[in-house]
């Protein structure tokens with residue numbers, strides 16, 4: 001049914017069709033099925049992710065690795081036949097980790113694996129040496145504030161979920177600094193691993209002394225706590241060497257399939273190409289780049305050119321600055337309202353995965369219908385709430401409905417921001433399934449007769 005004929009009819013309430021059975025969706029089903037078949041028929045996505053992470057490794061903002069990965073992505077998108085492939089220049093901050101170490105010097109003498117939090121200041125060259133004050137929360141620190149002066153405060157906060165526990169990683173240093181602590185250690189933010197240390201950003205308060213901040217493994221945090229609970233004083237030495245260098249050149253990588261009828265209406269999909277400087281950024285977020293890029297590559301390969309433009313963006317600098325996301329929103333500010341939909345994959349692809357969606361009730365109804373096209377993939381029902389850091393600024397500017405591909409958090413946060421974030425952790429079938437699901441949703445929103453309601 002065309003938009004014109006629809007508008008001349010008196011709307012008659014009809015029973016809502018079951019998901020996937022609406023007439024307009026039936027016309028999309030053959031190509032949706034082809035996309036699923038093509039995505040799940042081989043391990044192309046995994047092979048591409050392995051090539052990216054093997055060749056370029058960690059892709060930290062400001063690093064040569066990231067610059068090479070950007071050039072590689074541009075070349076590979078062109079080879080895929082994507083259109084308007086370009087690298088859009090963004091200046092990013094460049095933080096350099098340098099040497100780090102820690103040891104318990106009393107009771108003597110044990111090295112402790114540490115990973116400085118991203119952005120941490122340096123200790124003096126010989127490190128800081130102090131007694132450790134373990135606390136279990138910000139409230140606990142407040143009650144013990146008289147003891148905090150001159151100490152290394154250890155936030156031994158058990159992991160509940162990422163958004164809750166991460167507040168200690170981002171805000172622990174500035175809170176402890178208020179009470180005169182000389183450094184902070186944070187129990188790594190993640191479920192218990194194999195004595196795994198997780199980095200991630202720390203933020204300082206302007207006008208306040210910035211103190212060194214590092215993560216320790218859950219096992220080492222527990223051990224320090226057990227020692228102090230027995231009445232032992234625990235004295236540690238911590239060395240960090242973080243420093244900022246001048247801003248460096250980087251870029252968002254963009255590739256498109258130009259819409260055949262409404263080229264100005266943009267369906268935006270993407271992930272972030274940068275990673276932390278440990279591991280190879282396979283799940284965070286090489287996978288998100290590859291599976292969203294796959295949506296466009298598969299359409300191209302199958303000769304599908306939807307009504308609207310599909311735009312893939314591999315954002316830069318998500319981890320420690322969000323400069324890529326902000327630059328995109330600035331560059332396309334006047335076209336923000338032409339973005340009809342934005343989808344981000346930055347939660348890994350681990351099963352069981354699902355989608356989360358944020359938008360109006362009307363948009364949710366349509367997305368629920370589109371969900372019916374995913375039946376061959378037997379995914380869980382689309383949940384409420386889904387967006388992402390990189391699509392956030394443009395979505396806010398244009399009031400754009402947003403969606404996230406949500407891999408299983410319980411598995412994702414075991415390796416998040418660690419040296420263990422490598423392609424071995426990802427099953428080819430899980431990556432292919434994510435690519436299939438994202439391709440179908442992207443295609444359906446780009447092809448549907450009416451624009452997705454706001």
Ligand SMILES: [Zn+2]
Nearest residue numbers: 284285318346
């Ligand atoms: Zn990420």
